[in-house]
Amino acid sequence: MSELPRLPNFSALRAFEAAARHENFSRAAEELCLTHGAISHQVRALEEELGVSLFIRNGRQVRVTPEGKRFAEAIARAADDIARAAQALRPSQDAIQRLSVTAIPSFAARWLAPRLGSFIDQHPDIEVILQASSQLQDLVKENIDVGIRFGQGRYPGLVSERLMGEIYYPVVSPNYRHGPLPVEPRDLADAVLLRSNEPWAPWFKAAGLALAEPAGGVMFEDLSMLIRSCVDGDGVALVRHVVAMQEIASGHLIRLFGITCPCAEDYYLVSPPGAYGKPQVRAFRDWLKAEIANAQPPA
Structure with missing residues (x-):
């Protein structure tokens, strides 16, 4: 397969095509969000590379040459072909x-x-x-x-x-109180119990504890905030398995006691x-x- 000839700079081609279409460097600059000087410089560089004049210049007025007009039309056709090919590759909005x-x-x-x-x-x-x-x-x-x-x-x-x-169970940060963690359910009598909309009473019953429902402090309605507070070591939390499994897997939280309670x-x-x-x-x-x-x- 023979090697294709080297293409001119794509930015220069875009600048030239816009300038030829408008026959005005300033309008081409506005369309491409460039300066008048940048358009002029890129067109000059393209002319030098091709060895042909693409515009007839009269001060700030320009007029595209016959060679330039044919070249600009070829660039426009090629750009249209590329745009259509790219669009054909994209899934249509109807397909989404x-x-x-x-x-x-x-x-x-x-x-x-x-x-x-x-x-x-x-x-x-x-x-x-x-x-x-x-x-x-x-x-x-x-x-x-x-x-x-x-x-x-x-x-x-x-x-x-x-x-x-779903089930729920108590969890705690390994850094809770900077010391030994609760070992038995009765140890929760001296722990800070974090509160959410999930009551502790059913789990207390499952664990054989005669403890009162915690009161006071913060009531977390958002379970993600409850998890965050527990990870920070603020206390022991009663959590749903699905909500806390990531932190347990990563070691940021530890399940306590192995006693679970089914959610209603x-x-x-x-x-x-x-x-x-x-x-x-x-x-x-x-x-x-x-x-x-x-x-x-x-x-």
């Missing part, structure tokens, strides 16, 4: 399938978002719009395809499918009936269930 997903903030940030890259890799033609909200959104009215909710599965008007259950609520995938049959919703559902099956099960 949009999938809107809403989830509770703790699940969205700590479980779903870190895994979404694999879904995009498997389905590059699907654009995912992920929303996190602690409010129960009206999926039909807000035109949302899929919701992931933590509840008891009663969602009138929506297709509902259970994804997985589960994770559900919900969808409006009109959206449930969409190909992108089916693909997301299948991927999500596979991710859950492959995730480390709570012990």
Whole structure:
């Protein structure tokens, strides 16, 4: 295969084509966001490289030569061919399938978002719009395809499918109080117990403790903030497995005692009936269930 002749500088070609089209260096400069001097310099360099005059100059007025006009038309045709070839490679907007997903903030940030890259890799033609909200959104009215909710599965008007259950247990930072960590459940009587919307009483009962529900201090409604406070060593937290598994795996938090308590609520995938049959919703559902099956099960 013979070697192709060397192409002139692309920036110079762009500058020349614009100048020839306008027959005005200033307008070409405005179009390309350059200075008049830059256009003039690039055109001069191109003329020197080609060994031909592309413009007839009369002060600041310029007129394209016949050779220059033919060359400018060839450049414009080539640029159009390149643009069309590039457009043909891009997926059309009609081919992009949009999938809107809403989830509770703790699940969205700590479980779903870190895994979404694999879904995009498997389905590059699907654009995912992920929303996190602690409010129960009206999926039909807000035109949302899929919701992931933590509840008891009663969602009138929506297709509902259970994804997985959940357990909770106490965790603590290895640096808590700069000393020995609680060894037995009764040691929690002297510990700082962090509070959230998940009550301690059911776990106390499972552990055989006669302790009162903690009171006072901060009430964390956002579980990510609860985890952050626990990692910082502020106290012992009662956490859901799905929310805390990253910090436990990294060693930033330690599970205590091996006593777990099942949550009264589960994770559900919900969808409006009109959206449930969409190909992108089916693909997301299948991927999500596979991710859950492959995730480390709570012990």
